[in-house]
Amino acid sequence: xANSRLLIKINKNNLPQVKDRYPFxxxxxxxxxxxxxxxxxxxxxxxxxxxxxxxxxTLLLGPGTSITHEAVKVIAAANCTICWVGEDSMLFYxxxxxxxxxxxxxxxxxxxxxxxxxxxxxxxxxxxxxFPELDLSKSTLSELMGIEGKRVKQLxxxxxxxxxVGWAGRxxxxxxxxxxxxxxxxxTAANAALYGIISSAVYSMGYSPHIGFIHSGSPxxxxxxxxxxxxxxxxxxxxxxxxxxxxxxxxRSRVIxxxxxxxxxxxxxxxxxKDIISALGEEE
Numbered sequence: 001x002a003n004s005r006l007l008i009k010i011n012k013n014n015l016p017q018v019k020d021r022y023p024f025x026x027x028x029x030x031x032x033x034x035x036x037x038x039x040x041x042x043x044x045x046x047x048x049x050x051x052x053x054x055x056x057x058t059l060l061l062g063p064g065t066s067i068t069h070e071a072v073k074v075i076a077a078a079n080c081t082i083c084w085v086g087e088d089s090m091l092f093y094x095x096x097x098x099x100x101x102x103x104x105x106x107x108x109x110x111x112x113x114x115x116x117x118x119x120x121x122x123x124x125x126x127x128x129x130x131f132p133e134l135d136l137s138k139s140t141l142s143e144l145m146g147i148e149g150k151r152v153k154q155l156x157x158x159x160x161x162x163x164x165v166g167w168a169g170r171x172x173x174x175x176x177x178x179x180x181x182x183x184x185x186x187x188t189a190a191n192a193a194l195y196g197i198i199s200s201a202v203y204s205m206g207y208s209p210h211i212g213f214i215h216s217g218s219p220x221x222x223x224x225x226x227x228x229x230x231x232x233x234x235x236x237x238x239x240x241x242x243x244x245x246x247x248x249x250x251x252r253s254r255v256i257x258x259x260x261x262x263x264x265x266x267x268x269x270x271x272x273x274k275d276i277i278s279a280l281g282e283e284e
Contacts, residue, residue, distance in 0.1 A: 025056050027059065027062060029062075029063065029065065038051075057081065080098070081098070081203055083199075083204075092196040109211050109222075112213070113212070122279050126279050127148065171184050177189075186243065193259055194230060194268075197268065207276065238259065
């Protein structure tokens with residue numbers, strides 16, 4: 001597994017761009033330092049790469065990374081956010097934002113959330129991604145959540161039948177991961193990884209994961225709002241597929257490998273930004 005990682009040379013052609021800045025750059029197993037007032041990355045093989053920090057919105061620091069105090073000062077001065085994440089950004093730990101970072105997207109998100117009618121409109125748009133054939137223009141939030149609950153229940157049953165595995169329902173006991181059955185273990189792990197990716201993307205675009213339109217009373221409501229758009233193909237189908245493939249023997253590395261494949265295949269990182277803009281609208 002150590003030699004299977006893909007190292008890509010950083011240049012402007014292989015970074016996704018949002019307007020005048022690239023939204024994020026993921027780094028792992030190396031050190032960020034300052035050299036002649038510029039930020040440089042020293043990787044585990046002692047390769048040195050200068051980071052064009054003024055053109056990047058967010059740095060995602062994965063396992064094995066360290067950063068100097070001076071580097072943090074320069075990165076903050078460039079209005080670049082720093083996120084500490086798990087391997088390949090599949091777990092989200094913490095974020096550090098500059099006091100002078102642009103808040104226009106956050107303000108727009110807050111305005112929409114605080115206005116009941118506009119908040120419901122955003123919720124309808126999010127549900128419309130999953131129910132394009134239905135007219136949701138007059139549906140209340142409770143009705144929308146009821147429709148979604150029925151869809152997910154039927155989806156679980158359909159996937160269980162498709163792959164020929166048993167299914168007794170979604171069951172997760174916080175802090176007791178190993179007590180769940182195999183399918184629920186994979187669902188829990190995949191969901192957590194998806195939440196990490198979405199949290200990183202949301203922060204990189206200047207929005208808040210704490211201001212949602214469907215979910216409430218939870219730590220990351222906006223992340224959960226968005227995650228429901230991708231769970232069917234990335235998490236749910238994968239859980240039942242691996243239940244059949246692995247015959248009930250939980251293999252963490254196999255779960256991570258399959259999750260990565262699906263994130264790339266479904267182009268989730270590219271879709272998140274587009275879906276946020278479709279739901280919240282363009283900047284004023």
